[in-house]
Amino acid sequence: MTHIPQTKIPATYMRGGTSKGVFFRLGDLPERCRQPGPARDKLLMRVIGSPDPYAAHIDGMGGATSSTSKCVMLSKSTQPDHDVDYLYGQVSIDKAFVDWSGNCGNLSTAAGAFAIHAGLMDPARVPRDGICTVRIWQANIKKTIIAHVPVTNGQVQETGDFELDGVTFPAAEIVLEFLDPSDDGDEGGSMFPTGALVDDLDVPGIGTLKATMITAGIPTVFVNADEIGFTGTELREAINTKPELLARCEAIRVAGALRMGLIKTPEEAAQRQHTPKIAFVSPPKDYVASSGKAIHAGDIDLNVRALSMGKLHHAMMGTCAVAIATAAAVPGTLVNLAAGGGAREAVRFGHPSGTLRVGAAAEQVDGQWIVKKAIMSRSARVLMEGWVRVPGDAF
Template sequence: MSFSPQIKIAATYMRGGTSKGIFFKLDDLPKAAQVAGEIRDQILLRVMGSPDPYQKQIDGMGGASSSTSKTVIISKSTQPDHDVDYLFGQVSIDQAFVDWSGNCGNLTAAVGAFAINNHLIDAHRIPQNGCCTVRIWQKNIAKTIVAHIPICNGQVQETGDFELDGVTFPTAEIAIEFLDPAAADQDGSTLFPTGNVIDTLDIPDVGNLQVTLINVGIPTIFLNAEDLDYQGTESQEEINQDLNALARFELIRAHAALKMGLIQHLDQAKNRQHTPKIAFVSPSKTYVSSSGKTIKAEHIDLLVRALSMGKLHHAMMGTAAVAIGTAAAIPGTLVNLAAGGQPRTIVHFGHPSGTLKVGAEAIQNAQGQWQVKKVMMSRSARILMEGWVRIPFEDVGLLGVNHNDNLNELH
């Protein structure tokens, strides 16, 4: 009886922020997968166990949620004054595609540590004790991110007492700076794609909704919770078990994506699940987080609930946190109004798992346009497993990958 062997690819399984993903060095991938295209996508899909009609990713490394179906490719940077290039792929769970349209802010926290551990940072740059600054070029959005990685005894420090809501165990704190994170065109910043801090969308079968459409960190749509008949304290289960609500959010997201110029036809939204994100905001209220902890209204500025890949996120996407921090700093946005309507450089918001603090430096230029110079937050990261991922050769061989090309056949 003949059979096709499995092949193995060097990989690291890491948690970054409230997400988990498979990290690859670019030159560890088969040569045919070191460039964008069908072969790369097919390999990543098979690694994660997608597409899976059962939506469990049992036969792969994916965890059956948007937070755990993620892949990262890291290489020495091709950009001046940067250390590494970081490419993120959001792998669909039940469909055969990888979405490359945006960044993952949570996994960003793991990029610097991965780069140090995989000798992509010059040894003389790494202190015996202290902090190693890693300049990251985020290839999906062509932006610079600076990660400050704690070092102890010449090694990346992963344990510590920093607590991040949505992550069970404390670990070491990693400070992240997103530099000039707004989308840009030839005319400069396009923070607000429509030029307005608030727009009104007329959506069939939904009605008129006020929205703030912002493109910073990741394209994001903000709505008022009360316009959707929500309190803003809803749990992940309350939203995700309501199929009608999820369908309504997807309809709103498609119309907003069209308004933002991200798609040309409404039906294109189904193949662009990773972006834009959609979130609803509310003034602060006391609620109980998913861990059972009481979050008091006086300890936060507002409430935010955000959806990713069609489901309410269990905590908060890092890129959406960049959008929240920026929108909170700019007077007149729905986020700023929900937070009290005052100018601010720091916002502390509540999400389903707890709270998060984000800082943003936003200024108005001479033409009155808002620009954001930097967004800052703290996350954490940890290696969960390292070694090789294995996939059946026949599942990628049909696309022309040579199983001896930069791969080891298993025995």
């Protein structure tokens, strides 16, 4: 009986922020997978182990959550004044598709570190000791991200004492700057696509909700927790084990996607699970994080919970954190009001795993709100490197 052997591809398994994924140098992929198309999608799905009706990813590198079903490709940049081009694919767990519609803010941290690890940086730009400034072109959303990566003896410093809620062990701090997150580029409009800071969003089967819809970091629909029957302090188990609550959140996400012009029909949302995100906000309240750590209302500005790929996220997506920072900086949005209103350039918000501080400064130009930069700190490290193997007939 004849069989097709496995294909061996150089790869690196990395954690970035509260996510992890399989990283490739674009030039290491099989030639037919170096361009967008079905072959590349099939390859990445097989690497991760999708689609998996068991939702376990036993036969792949994925972890059966939205935070661990990710692939990244990097190459030397084709853009002026950038070091690397970074392309991100969010692999569906139980369906046969890869969503290319947005970025992963957490893995943006690892993209900066991987650029150095993989030899994609100009050696002259990598100090022997100090901070390496990696200029990243995020190809999915056509944005610039600056990663400030610590370097020791010419190599990425991965160990350190920076602690990030949602990550078990400390590591070295990497500061990320998301430039012009409020400029939606190709979309041709403001960061508030409806033109309003707060809209009345009609959701079939639920009613009319107040909503802030924003395209900073990643398209996000913010609603008030109490309007949809939540407290704002929920942990994953309180929502992810209840299909009716997940369906309610998905209905809001679909209505928001339609209102933002991201899809034309509700059916399109099934193939666009990565964007927009749906998040709910509430004023600061005491709660106990998933680690058992007590979070006190006096230590945070607001609570935020967000869903990714149909499930409540265990911490907070990096791109959604950019949206939170941006919306909090604009007086009158639901995020800003939950944090107490008024002008602010930074907020510390509570999420299921703990807290996170993010910053952004907003200003009005010709009647439009803009944010030139959003900043947050994350960490990253290599978990394993070598080759990933996939059946040769899988792509």
